[in-house]
Amino acid sequence: MKIGILGAGHMGGAMIKGWLRSKQVQPKNILVKGGKSGTAEALQAELGFELTQDINDFAKVDVIFLAVSTPLIMPMIEQLKEILIKTNIPLVSVSAGVPIQEMQEVLGEEYPIAHAIPNTPAQINQGITGISFAKKINSDEKKLITTAFEYLGTIMEISESKIGVFGTLAGCGPAFVDIFLDALADGAVLHGLDRETAQTVAAHMVSSAANLMLETGKHPGVLKDEVASPGGTTIKGITALEKEGFRYATINALDTIMKS
Numbered sequence: 001m002k003i004g005i006l007g008a009g010h011m012g013g014a015m016i017k018g019w020l021r022s023k024q025v026q027p028k029n030i031l032v033k034g035g036k037s038g039t040a041e042a043l044q045a046e047l048g049f050e051l052t053q054d055i056n057d058f059a060k061v062d063v064i065f066l067a068v069s070t071p072l073i074m075p076m077i078e079q080l081k082e083i084l085i086k087t088n089i090p091l092v093s094v095s096a097g098v099p100i101q102e103m104q105e106v107l108g109e110e111y112p113i114a115h116a117i118p119n120t121p122a123q124i125n126q127g128i129t130g131i132s133f134a135k136k137i138n139s140d141e142k143k144l145i146t147t148a149f150e151y152l153g154t155i156m157e158i159s160e161s162k163i164g165v166f167g168t169l170a171g172c173g174p175a176f177v178d179i180f181l182d183a184l185a186d187g188a189v190l191h192g193l194d195r196e197t198a199q200t201v202a203a204h205m206v207s208s209a210a211n212l213m214l215e216t217g218k219h220p221g222v223l224k225d226e227v228a229s230p231g232g233t234t235i236k237g238i239t240a241l242e243k244e245g246f247r248y249a250t251i252n253a254l255d256t257i258m259k260s
C-alpha cells in the first residue's frame with residue numbers, strides 16, 4: 001500500500017511512526033507533505049520516508065490522509081480537488097472538526113471519503129481509531145482505509161454523529177491520563193520514591209488496570225470493588241479523591257470540550 005499524508009505534526013507524525021514500526025509499510029511507500037516549519041523534514045531525516053512539496057505527487061498514492069490543523073482541511077481539499085476528481089483516490093481526514101458532508105460539498109457525494117479520529121498511541125501501534133465512512137464508499141476502498149488504521153492499533157467503525165465524542169474521549173483522553181500519571185508519581189515522590197521508579201510503576205499500573213478491564217470485560221466499578229476492601233486503605237484513598245470531585249472533574253473535562 002502506498003500512503004500519502006499531508007501534515008506530519010503530532011498526529012500525522014504518530015501515524016507515520018506507527019506505520020513504519022508495524023513493518024507493514026516501507027518508508028518508500030509513505031509520501032509526506034509538511035508545512036513550512038521544518039517539522040516534516042526533521043522527521044524525514046529520522047525515519048527516511050518520501051517527502052515532497054509538490055501536491056501533484058499525491059496522484060501516485062493509493063490513499064491520502066489529511067493530518068493538518070482543522071482550519072486547513074478544506075483549503076487542502078480545494079488544492080487537491082483536481083487530482084482527487086481525476087484519480088478517485090480514497091481520502092481520509094483525521095481532523096476533529098470537519099464532517100464528511102462538508103468534504104462532499106467539494107468532492108461530491110460519490111467520492112470515497114472517511115472521517116477518522118486516531119490518537120497518539122498510534123505511534124506504538126496501540127492507538128484506537130474511530131472511523132466513519134461516506135455512504136457510497138465501496139468495500140475495497142473501505143478495506144484499504146481500515147487496513148491502514150489496523151496497522152496503528154484497534155479500530156472501531158462509528159457513526160458520523162458520534163465521531164465528535166469519540167475524538168474527545170480517545171483523542172484528548174491521553175493528555176488527561178498523562179496528567180493523572182504525573183500526579184500519581186508526584187504523590188509517590190512526596191513519600192520518598194524516586195521519580196523514575198514512581199513514573200514506571202504509575203504507567204504499568206494504569207496500563208495493566210486498563211488491560212484487566214478489557215480482558216475480563218468487567219465493569220470498572222466491579223474491579224474497583226475488588227481492590228477496595230471494607231475499612232481498608234483503598235477506600236480511604238477513593239474517599240479523598242471523591243472529596244475533591246475526581247469523577248466530576250473528569251466528566252466535566254469531556255463535557256466542556258463537547259460544549260466548546
Ligand SMILES: NC(=O)c1ccc[n+]([C@@H]2O[C@H](COP(=O)([O-])OP(=O)(O)OC[C@H]3O[C@@H](n4cnc5c(N)ncnc54)[C@H](OP(=O)(O)O)[C@@H]3O)[C@@H](O)[C@H]2O)c1
Binds near residue numbers: 008070
Ligand atoms: N494531536 C492529536 O492527538 C490528534 C488526535 C486526533 C486527531 N487530530 C487531528 O489531527 C490534525 C493535526 O493535529 P496535530 O495535533 O498533529 O497538529 P500539529 O502538530 O500542528 O500538526 C499539523 C501539521 O500540519 C502541517 N502543515 C501546515 N500547513 C501545511 C501544508 N500546507 N501542507 C502540509 N502540511 C502542513 C504543519 O507543519 P508546520 O508545523 O511545518 O507548519 C504541522 O506539522 C488536526 O486536524 C487534529 O484535529 C489530532
